[in-house]
Amino acid sequence: MSKFPDALWLNVSPALQRFDRPLLNTLAEQLSIGEWQYCQTADEPTSLDTALRLLHDYLKTCDRPLHLVGHSTGGLLGLLYARRYPERVRSLTLLSVGVHPAVDWQAHYYVQRQMLLVSREIVLTQTVYNLFGCQCPGMTQKLMQTLKQDLISSLSPHSLYQRVSISPGDVSMPMLVCGSQDDVVIDLNLLLGWQPWLKPSDRLWQCPNGRYFFHYFYPQQVSEQLVDFWNSLSLNSQLSFTRT
Helix, strand or coil: CCCCCCEEEEECCHHHHHHCHHHHHHHHCCCCEEEEECCCCCCCCCCHHHHHHHHHHHHCCCCCCEEEEEECHHHHHHHHHHHHCHHHEEEEEEECCCCCCCCCHHHHHHHHHHHCCCCHHHHHHHHHHHHHCCCCHHHHHHHHHHHHHHHHHCCCCCCCCCCCCCCCCCCCCCEEEEEECCCCCCCHHHHHCCHHHCCCCCEEEEECCCHHHHHHHCHHHHHHHHHHHHHHHHHHHHHHHHHC
């Protein structure tokens, strides 16, 4: 039995990792899933290349390719890694990652900061609503503090002074793209924009609700999609071996 997991969750936003926990707990009931985390201090420059190098240091020790899964910037990191080292990746699953994969909640936030002549607190309040829906005042304040921390500690490459763009494109291994129909950050145009890039082995699934963190609100439904996708790949491999 391998000491390595079947699937690897990529977390590059320590402040937001609690929103991943319900899905990870649900997945862990059905398969072996590991969690790879990247943390940086406020004094460190944001570097996707550094994170890619560290991720590769781990994955090249594994005895087989793994299923990579990531939400938002974690998904972006997985996509960049899959393009660079396809032999290390069994499949790629992206949650809240649009066809322009660098777009995340921070890019959306900074655009609003520049367009709206209002305070940072007002923009953050609106951002909480965009990401989580209507919340009570106390919860809104707690979520605002969480977002402030993510602005400091996340691997997201955006800032008030620059937005990073990464070209659309596919990967060679099977890919599952998931998003929510009511997400205002990765809206339907960004989500459905993946369709021209999808291969026969790929899937695109829309959660009816849940906004940007749909996997937090609907972990069971998302887990079912992921496990069914991975099982289909195993079945296809078995059929191919039988035909051979």
